[in-house]
Amino acid sequence: MNQALFIGGMHKSFNRVPILENISLWCYSGEIIGLFGRNGSGKSTLLKCIYGVIKKDEGQVLIDGKRMTFQKIIREKKIGYLPQNSFLPKEKSVRDLIPLFFPEEAKQDAIFYAPGVHKLEKTRVGKLSLGALRYLEVLFLMNCDHPFLMLDEPFSMIQPLYKERIKELLLSAKKEKGIIITDHYYEDVLTISDRNILVKDRKLIPINSADDLKIAGYLR
Ligand SMILES: Nc1ncnc2c1ncn2[C@@H]1O[C@H](COP(=O)(O)OP(=O)(O)OP(=O)(O)O)[C@@H](O)[C@H]1O
Numbered sequence: 001m002n003q004a005l006f007i008g009g010m011h012k013s014f015n016r017v018p019i020l021e022n023i024s025l026w027c028y029s030g031e032i033i034g035l036f037g038r039n040g041s042g043k044s045t046l047l048k049c050i051y052g053v054i055k056k057d058e059g060q061v062l063i064d065g066k067r068m069t070f071q072k073i074i075r076e077k078k079i080g081y082l083p084q085n086s087f088l089p090k091e092k093s094v095r096d097l098i099p100l101f102f103p104e105e106a107k108q109d110a111i112f113y114a115p116g117v118h119k120l121e122k123t124r125v126g127k128l129s130l131g132a133l134r135y136l137e138v139l140f141l142m143n144c145d146h147p148f149l150m151l152d153e154p155f156s157m158i159q160p161l162y163k164e165r166i167k168e169l170l171l172s173a174k175k176e177k178g179i180i181i182t183d184h185y186y187e188d189v190l191t192i193s194d195r196n197i198l199v200k201d202r203k204l205i206p207i208n209s210a211d212d213l214k215i216a217g218y219l220r
Pocket of ligand 1: 014015019037038039040041042043044045046
């Protein structure tokens with residue numbers, strides 16, 4: 001079912017320093033939005049405010065016209081969020097972790113039989129390479145039933161093979177989900193995104209191409 005995520009009139013300051021001012025943003029299922037911006041421009045803050053892990057000063061998050069709180073987003077499984085730091089327990093093996101997150105056999109199979117997972121089965125999460133870990137996290141999120149996903153730097157520091165696998169997952173997931181993704185690996189994002197936005201001077205600016213990123217001062 002097509003769904004719409006709407007963020008309206010969002011403001012956020014830290015210690016009275018404004019980071020985001022009067023931010024409005026839409027995301028529909030079936031699209032990938034690329035979110036760009038210089039270090040410290042407020043991309044992670046925006047995602048955290050939408051998800052509700054940090055409190056916004058003002059503004060609304062609506063899904064299909066219904067006002068969302070952090071509790072509702074979690075309870076009703078509305079948004080899956082990939083933070084910059086890993087959320088998987090380090091001491092568990094990949095094989096033990098899968099049934100922990102996914103009791104249903106069909107979901108377990110979807111993950112076990114995803115490309116490259118079989119050979120990671122016995123490895124503990126803490127021993128996975130950064131690329132394998134990020135891939136596994138994205139794979140887990142894709143297999144949850146959230147209509148929206150927000151990913152904070154899924155491509156950072158990972159080898160091309162895993163980047164390609166993550167891109168394939170995202171392109172497949174967007175058939176059913178709306179996805180917001182932020183990463184400084186802008187070329188990887190631009191190859192899969194449908195719309196792009198730059199966070200600059202506390203505001204959002206629509207971006208149509210890498211040239212626009214130059215004009216807006218994100219690239220040289
Ligand atoms: N909990 C916090 N307390 C105070 N200031 C914070 C906090 N979190 C973020 N900031 C500040 O808010 C600004 C935006 O940070 P944010 O992490 O959202 O930027 P970003 O665009 O995601 O950067 P990067 O590309 O480096 O990940 C920065 O100046 C940062 O120092």
